[in-house]
Amino acid sequence: MIRAALEAATRRLARTSSSARLDAELLLADLLAIGRAQLLARDTDTLTAEQHAAFATRIARRANGEPVAYLLGRRDFWTLTLAVGPGVLVPRPETELLVEAALEAMAGRTAPRVLDLGTGSGAIGLAIACARPDAHVDLLDASPAALAIAEANRRTLGLGNARTLPGDWFAGLGSARYDAILSNPPYLADSDPHLASLELAHEPPVALVAGPTGLEALAAIARRALGHLEPGGLVALEHGATQGEAVRSLLAGAGFGAIRTRFDLAGLERATQGTRPD
């Protein structure tokens, strides 16, 4: 029965997941190709032996820390549903702060040029390309696995105003200039205890770890972004909850003005932006 299967799965996942019941419902609803509301309305239905076995496999993988999004093969971000899998970071809700910052800053600009540095699944850049059909968006990443997923998402969403580019931050961009440069770069220190958590164990280290201090990628981007921005252009960087002050100082030191930090739903500093003075 669906109800019993969900209860057993929730008990098993409770040891390793803070969203055990939700995880179980999402994984079973997807397996049965129905919505969660339908799943709950039909909770006295029985499962076939094959459905039981397939659900047990998913729950075992989830109990081992695999993100629900990898098991489903997709994740919602902004207005989009994106394909995700091992090889890219699962887009997080707080990263939508960068999309908000960019859409606000570009409201008065026509045909803005946007750079999403370290695009992963393409989340930030594709959200902007969809919201602003007149924008030209470059989705750049050093990881071939990530770029393949970003390109697949771009095609599925039919966003001809975005393109994927391989690259190591700004190296290779020549003298290209943008109206907005956005990045959620790796920002964990290589000794960060969170890296030992079961959840992060499945995501690619290149998406998470910046170096000994955690600020290496943020500093590299802050240092070079000004030279790739049009006057009045925006840089917006996601960072860890304790890195706001360091990022504000990196942007001020690089010559940016109008520096401000945005907060996530938990009230933590999460994204800092600045503009290139005119």
Ligand SMILES: C[S@@+](CC[C@H](N)C(=O)[O-])C[C@H]1O[C@@H](n2cnc3c(N)ncnc32)[C@H](O)[C@@H]1O
């Ligand atoms: C934290 S993930 C962000 C992914 C996506 N933007 C998101 O917010 O979901 C960081 C991304 O930066 C990429 N990256 C790491 N080092 C890079 C580098 N030197 N140049 C370009 N991209 C890099 C990683 O491959 C990864 O996709």
